[in-house]
Amino acid sequence: MSRNVVSTPVATEETFEFQPWNLKTVKNHILPSKSPSSTSCSLHHEAFHKLSIPHLPDMVFPDNVLRIQLSNGAGIEFNALDALKLVNDKEDSVKVAVAEAWNESRADMNISHKVSHPFDWTFTTDYRGTVLGNMMVTATDSRIDMEKLKQKEKILFFDEIHLYEDELADHGCASFSVKVRVMPSGFFVLLRFYLRVDDVLIRINDTRLYYEKDNQYMLREYTSKESKTKDLKVPRVFWGDPNEISHHLSLVHSIHEKLEF
Template sequence: MTSLLSTMMSHGFKSSKQDFTFGPWKVTAAKNHIMKSKDIERADSEHSKEVLRPFDWTYTTDYRGTLIGEGRQIKVTETAERIDIEKLKAREHIMFFDEVLLFEDELHDHGVSQISVKIRVMPTSFFLLMRFFLRVDGVLIRINDTRLYHEAGKDFLLREFSTRESKISELKGVPAGLHTDPNEVAQHLSLKLTQCEKLELPAEVIP
């Protein structure tokens, strides 16, 4: 597999980039400045001219990643199989770790909207978490998580997507200080949706 993760925000700025290769996998984590709105308006890109109105001012997204395989097909099916969280809790040497903030906006000082990706690679597996976090002060908190897990020797990856959301009025027993911490407040939010998928790998890339 040429690339498992390529997280790029390259708009002509100088980027910092990390590559890590293990077995048939290659992880690329790249970081750069976010383009300013005035630069986007002058950019020569057909996508920059496609403005949808009305638009979601909270920038909520259920994006779960893009599968790219250079002609190799990854079969995606729904599954009842779950990521083994207990295995992830086990102490194991971390060979590679990085976190990339894809975007962040303070919603005109009314909260925050952000999406980030974390990946860690162990000798027997790798795990990726892409998290969208939205807090609209006095209104609601929403978290969309995409988890991707692969265990060495298996011919598939597991991808879990979940949406958690609660109104601020429903979080009366939760200290306000936790509202700004996605890791802490997530466990207090109502689970709205869970979808689990198996991503079956082409035979030529199975470790």
């Protein structure tokens, strides 16, 4: 008698060595809605469902990570759990009719946390990465040379890691992901939270991290941009393209830092 065996997806890992840095990416399956039997998955499930927000995004990738680290442990990583810890758990960021529709769409779902109090249902986060080990973070007047980054260079390593996503009950989209590329001159990271609430607003929170070869520091720049859709002067077709619409949003806040090691 044959027996069908359901196998657990295996995580994919990639590593790349660049000067003193080890860059590692991990990609795995979506967090299940119910606790799985394996110990490692159960621990992840428990950690995420202990978050102070009463509901998680539709799709969360608990194991996905980009980690950039020195041999002494210093560095930075980007993961979904630390990002969701920064979601406002006390009030809505977009108080419009679609918030009620979002709540109603979750009312009958079999989840461990009911939507019982106001929180940021758009899952907006200002997460800029998790600093590891002995890294000194200070404000700086230095800026990432974006024109230099536009120059054509050989791509030695590239990856994109999805952290979480939600369709906001078909009223838009919230997504959070990180991309990394390594060139002969250094490496560049773009961590992006993109939010579109249909016919209401578009918001993009970007963190850019740049390391130039032979430097003893990385530059980190955070920008938060937002505009109401009624104020946008570009065709609607561009609203769903974060790379394009980012140029047309109003700057709300920015932070410039130097990460020294």
